[in-house]
Amino acid sequence: MNLRRIPLLTALLLIAAVLASGCMSQETVVSDDVKAEVLEYADPIADNVMQGFNEGNYALYSRDFSPEMRQALDEAAFEQNREDVTSRIGLYESRSDPVVTETGEHIAVTYKAKFEQEDGVALRFVFKKDDESHQLHGLWFNSPKLRS
Template sequence: MSRSQIPLLAVLVVLAAVSICGCMGQETVLSGEEAAEVLVYADPIAENVMQGFNEGNYTVYSRDFSPEMKQALDEAAFEQNREEVTSRIGLYESRSDPVVTETGDYIAVTYRAKFEQEDGVALRFVFLEGDASHQLHGLWFNSPKLRS
């Protein structure tokens, strides 16, 4: 291989790597009937989780968790996380504007939520695609006040 071919080969390897990485993590927004089908189960689960959050009731909060979620977010972790969230943004009040996305084997529903001390908090609920039990596999609260 000549010296002039090495830079070309390096560029092709980098382009291939970027292309592969881009395909693996792409998030596709679902709309219409597909999104509506997801929201049929996601909305009641989100309401239940947030009710349990406000009440400080781990049993209600974790009712729809997958076994892995219950192990990762046990009652002690719930109490600690709840204290951190409520001390920064208060209790949950409402949610709106759900966006349903698909990434690989997962479906995510992200809501804009209003808390007592901050509006526009992102609540992200993640489900395993094709799981008829609709167990929750991921849950995130994200906002400027929570990141500070």
């Protein structure tokens, strides 16, 4: 066997392994039928979360949280996060048609939202696929002003 080919073969196998592992957790956009099913529960939850956010009402904001979410984002953390967000981009005003994606055991709904001082804020709501109670397992606000 030619010794020059061994490093090349090893490199190709390593690249193939990295590409294969990256595909296993790749986020994919769901079909329109799945999107419609997900939005039946996700839209009302997003409404509650954002209304609670605007009103400073933790009970409404966290109503659909999983126990882990409620523990990770307690009322004190909510108040601090809310102050940080509103001081940078203001209160929530509206959101656009979402993108629904899946990764492994999770479904994510990402809206582009308008806040008083910034448009195009990404609101990401994450649910577990097989959770019939549709509890919220993840929530992120992301925008240039929030990252600065």
